[in-house]
Amino acid sequence: MAVPIYQSTAYAFETAQQASDRFTLQDLGNIYTRLTNPTTATLEARIAELEGGASAIATSSGQAAIFYAISNLFETGDNIIISDKIYGGSVTLFKHTMKRFGLEARVFELDNPETINALVDDKTKAIFFESLSNPQIAVADIDAISAIAKKHGIVSICDNTVATPYLINPIAHVDRDGLTDFFKDNPRYTHFFTPDESYHGLVYTDLPFPPFNLRIRLALLRDIGATPSPFNSWSLIQSLETLGLRMEKHSANTQKVAEYLESNSEVFNLNYPGLKSNKYHALANKYFKDGLCSGLLSFEVKDKDTAWKILDNTDLFSIVANIGDSKSIITHPSTTTHQQIPLDEQKEIGITEGLVRVSVGLEDASDLIADLETAFNA
Numbered sequence: 001m002a003v004p005i006y007q008s009t010a011y012a013f014e015t016a017q018q019a020s021d022r023f024t025l026q027d028l029g030n031i032y033t034r035l036t037n038p039t040t041a042t043l044e045a046r047i048a049e050l051e052g053g054a055s056a057i058a059t060s061s062g063q064a065a066i067f068y069a070i071s072n073l074f075e076t077g078d079n080i081i082i083s084d085k086i087y088g089g090s091v092t093l094f095k096h097t098m099k100r101f102g103l104e105a106r107v108f109e110l111d112n113p114e115t116i117n118a119l120v121d122d123k124t125k126a127i128f129f130e131s132l133s134n135p136q137i138a139v140a141d142i143d144a145i146s147a148i149a150k151k152h153g154i155v156s157i158c159d160n161t162v163a164t165p166y167l168i169n170p171i172a173h174v175d176r177d178g179l180t181d182f183f184k185d186n187p188r189y190t191h192f193f194t195p196d197e198s199y200h201g202l203v204y205t206d207l208p209f210p211p212f213n214l215r216i217r218l219a220l221l222r223d224i225g226a227t228p229s230p231f232n233s234w235s236l237i238q239s240l241e242t243l244g245l246r247m248e249k250h251s252a253n254t255q256k257v258a259e260y261l262e263s264n265s266e267v268f269n270l271n272y273p274g275l276k277s278n279k280y281h282a283l284a285n286k287y288f289k290d291g292l293c294s295g296l297l298s299f300e301v302k303d304k305d306t307a308w309k310i311l312d313n314t315d316l317f318s319i320v321a322n323i324g325d326s327k328s329i330i331t332h333p334s335t336t337t338h339q340q341i342p343l344d345e346q347k348e349i350g351i352t353e354g355l356v357r358v359s360v361g362l363e364d365a366s367d368l369i370a371d372l373e374t375a376f377n378a
Contacts, residue, residue, distance in 0.1 A: 005234045006038045024200075025207075034225050035217060040233040046240055050165045052172055054179075054210040057217060058233055062161055063089060064226035066128075068216050069157050070094075071224075073125040073189065076102030081119045083110040083129035084349050085136045086159070088338035091349075094128075113144040117152075125188060126155045131170050131287070132162040134323065135298045135333045135357040136350040137271035139280035142173040142287060149174075153186055155212075162296050162323065166247045167289050179212055180205050191215075246326070249362050250295030256365040257358065257372070258297050266306070266376055269355075272297040295360045296323055298333075304353040307332050311356070313378035316363060316371040328361035328368055 011030040013019035021027035030036050040058050048056040059065040070080060082094055084107050094105040106119045108127075116127060127149050129140050142158065149156035158170035183192035184205045192211050195201035199218060204211040221227055228236075251274070258272035273284035274293035284293050301307050310330070311319050317330040321337055331337065338351045346352070360368065 003039060003042050003234060003237050005230050006033075007230050008037070009033050025202075033230065034227050035221055037230050037233065039230040039237070040228060043228075043233040043237050043240075046237065047165070050240070050243075051160075052165075052169045054177075055213045057213050057221070058228050058236075060226040060228050060232075062159075063093065066090060066093060066157075066159065067098075068220050068224075068226070070098065070103070070126060070128070071101075071220060072212065072216050073155060074103050075191075078102075078123045078125045079104035079106055079121070080126045080128055081106045081108050081116055081124060082127075083108060083133070083140070085110045085133035085138045086128070086130050087134045087161075088333070088341055088351075090128075090130075090159070091338075092340050110138055110140055113141055113148055116145070116148045120152050120154065122188070124152070124154055126157050128157045128159070130159040130162065131168050132273075132294055132296070134162055134296065135271075135331075135337070135355065137273065137280075137296060137298050138350075139273050139283040139287065141283060142168075142170055146174040153182075153188060155189075162294050163288070164243060164247055164294075166243050167251070167292055167294060168287050173287075179210060183211050246362065247294070248292060250324075250360060251292035253362070253365045253368065254293065254295050254297055254358075254360040257360050257368055260369045260372070261297070261299055264376065266301055267299045269300040270297070271299065296357070297360070298355055298357045300352055300354045301356065302354055304332070304334070307354050307356050309378060310372075310375045313375035314371050315374070316368055317358070317375075323357075323359040325359065326362045328363060329359040331357045331359075333357050 010032055013022065018027060022029055022031050044056040044058050059068060074080065080103060082105050108115045108119055110129060127145060129145060131140050131142065146156050156174055160168060160170055183189050185193060192215065193203060193205045195203055204215050207214065254272065255274045258270065258275055261267045261270050262275060272278060272293060273280040275281065285291055301310065311332055314330055317328045319331065320329045321331060323329065333351050333355055334346055334353050338346055
């Protein structure tokens with residue numbers, strides 16, 4: 001009933017010929033856990049099924065996944081176009097770390113996808129956005145963005161962290177089939193259809209496998225190695241079994257908390273697309289499963305001191321930087337998750353000093369509301 005944990009680094013070959021065949025891809029068995037592992041392979045198969053994808057690659061973290069997805073496409077001198085509403089860690093990755101690799105990040109307005117067109121040139125390799133942004137809680141018009149990407153022959157990459165594939169399937173809104181034909185002879189991505197010298201002239205689009213993930217596995221996992229441990233893959237497999245139940249409870253609780261905050265006179269700019277008053281409500285109804293809008297919301301109060309007072313006077317909410325926990329979390333993005341971004345740039349992307357982000361857990365919603373009310377009145 002439980003998937004085994006194959007806590008192995010390497011695998012024995014039955015013969016020298018088999019070992020050679022594994023490395024030349026004539027035999028697709030295991031070589032190193034850095035590349036493939038039976039436990040991780042089960043996780044990848046289940047994620048691919050849940051997302052509606054052709055295949056999946058498990059990585060050691062979300063940041064590693066983003067790095068691989070972008071690194072798989074660009075070379076020095078190229079650029080990517082990123083949304084103005086994405087996680088602070090993604091901003092610093094693109095604008096600072098990957099800048100040192102020779103990649104330029106250009107910013108488009110998520111609420112106006114047409115702004116992408118003016119940023120595209122022959123060196124553009126990807127359009128990157130979040131289906132539900134953190135912490136602005138903005139809903140992307142995936143159809144509009146992917147249509148622009150298709151028009152220019154560019155890969156679109158959607159970070160689906162907040163919504164999870166239970167609530168949104170971004171792949172369903174892009175051309176997920178026919179990627180081999182997309183890459184073949186596409187001048188933006190010559191490394192997919194020309195020989196890879198590091199793999200004895202292998203041509204990825206000549207093989208009967210999804211070329212994007214194949215190249216990540218054979219080149220990037222091989223060379224960089226940000227691979228999950230088998231135990232972590234096993235843990236994620238267990239969590240997938242209850243993902244639907246948890247996302248429904250997260251969303252139901254957050255809807256109630258949002259409705260309370262909407263009635264609070266100290267709150268303004270409340271960001272939760274489940275509310276009819278929210279400007280993303282129509283997009284949420286279009287893209288989200290059954291109108292469920294995740295466990296993440298944010299709101300503004302008058303200043304940083306008020307925000308910190310609320311954080312410091314909660315009891316059930318813990319002050320933690322992550323999201324999606326079964327326990328409720330409260331965060332001040334300006335001084336934590338987006339702290340490395342200058343204040344003037346924070347304001348440009350909707351991160352004010354009075355912004356509070358809340359990741360609503362699985363506790364009783366009435367207890368969470370009472371806790372927030374106590375903190376506001378402290």
